[in-house]
Amino acid sequence: MHVDAMTMPQPLLEVADLARRTQTAGFSGLLFTETGRTPYLNAAVAAQAAPGLELSTGVAVAFPRSPFVTAATAWELQEAAGGAFRLGLGTQVRTHVVRRYGVDFEHPGPRLRDYVLAVKACFAAFRTGKLDHRGDFYSLDFITPQWSPGPIDVPDPKVDIAAVNPWMLRMAGEVADGIHVHPLGEPGYIRRHVLPNRAAGAEKAGRSPDDIAVIVPVMTIVGDTDEERQRERELVRASMSFYGSTPNYAFIWDEAGFEGTTARIREKQKAGDFAGMAAQITDDHIAAFATESTWDGLADALRSKYDGVATRLVLYNALADREWFTRYGEVAQQLS
Incomplete structure (x- = not known):
């Protein structure tokens, strides 16, 4: 089981030290949310500071950025991270998207599905020079060598999406590479909704459910x-x-x-x-x-709760205290 630390994006001058500390502590990776600062610049600094550390956006807001811009950004980050970057995308909620970002929010589920497919079409275009995506919300069919980042020597970035309701979970199983479970997603919810809907979406697309990661943020009391x-x-x-x-x-x-x-x-x-x-x-x-435990019992408590339902655990409050961060890193090593 991979174990990441979650953080809000930090001032860029502080990110390199955070990334190195995360790697030294023993975490698999570092996951950047999106709040007042963007996750992509943080991930770029982290990739240079801590080679080999797995990096992800969890989650970046999709609709305010064109699929091509998001794809090109993820492509460069994947190259910089040596293939260890995951692109996590979400819809956010209507008020933020319409009133803060000033873009459309109609039909957010189908729009995000089309967005993911458009991003993946861009990845293919960066390798082949041919862009041809025609969806209900996005149509992309023009690229030239001058405006393409070109092929990279690592696989395409994985594209994960935040999903809560059954339709979104099935859609993730059909077109995405991973599901960001909501912080309220306790194991019962994951078993009732996430796993069966992931499987249904995967079956529709002729995929294995095991190919779609289940990424679970966990709140801990230690x-x-x-x-x-x-x-x-x-x-x-x-x-x-x-x-x-x-x-x-x-x-x-x-x-x-x-x-x-x-x-x-x-x-x-x-x-x-x-x-x-x-x-x-x-x-x-x-x-x-939440998961409550002593420090010595935390790894076993998390393992018994999430074995079989989670691919990656994201420790929600690992960064709350510098001393605790080291101890959380020890727990991450036990789980990994």
């Missing part, structure tokens, strides 16, 4: 005393309330036995009561959706 774990528990509670406020994810709570959680969180959110949002996440929620 410490050798209850006091240490309590601090972590409150950080996880706040994170879960943030993710749990999105209506599209309500069914995950409901199916796990916590019906109405999203509605209660949103009621507090509308009132601007952030402490009240976190208070809707009980210790029972945390026990079901």
Whole structure:
């Protein structure tokens, strides 16, 4: 099992040191989210600073960038990383895409499917000089040597997508190389939805489900005393309330036995009561959706929970503390 550390993109002058520390600590790779800073520049610096470290975007926002621009960026990163880069893409939500990025968001699922196929068509064009993708949302049919990065000596980048609902999961199984599971994706949800829908999509495309990675971010609560774990528990509670406020994810709570959680969180959110949002996440929620352990027991706890359902684990809060980062790296080595 590969184990990555998750980070928000950092100021570029800090990325090289972070990448080297991640590699030295024993993680398989470093996964960059996309927030106020873009993940691609961080990945470029990391590729130069820590050769051999696996790098991924988890996830980059797709629609504001043309498929060709995304493909060319991923192509250069794959070359720089020696074949160790994964392109993770997601739709984001309507408000961000329309009001912050200023681009269309209609039919996001089918649009992302077409986007992935367009990106892969660009990869093929960089090797062959022929670009021919005609989809429902993107049509690309012109390339010349001057405007192509040309072939590289490593395989095409893997293209992973963020998926939550059954349609998106089936689509990922059909056209993508990996699935970024949502941070609320506990093992029961993965078994009920991710694995069977991945298999259905793969069967439709004549592929093996094993060829599509399942990339799972895990929230951990670790410490050798209850006091240490309590601090972590409150950080996880706040994170879960943030993710749990999105209506599209309500069914995950409901199916796990916590019906109405999203509605209660949103009621507090509308009132601007952030402490009240976190208070809707009980210790029972945390026990079901996070992994709590002593340091000596963490590797076994993660293995027993995610063996057979995850290809890659992404440690959500490994970077919260510099000392803990080293200890998380030791756990990553045990799992890898």
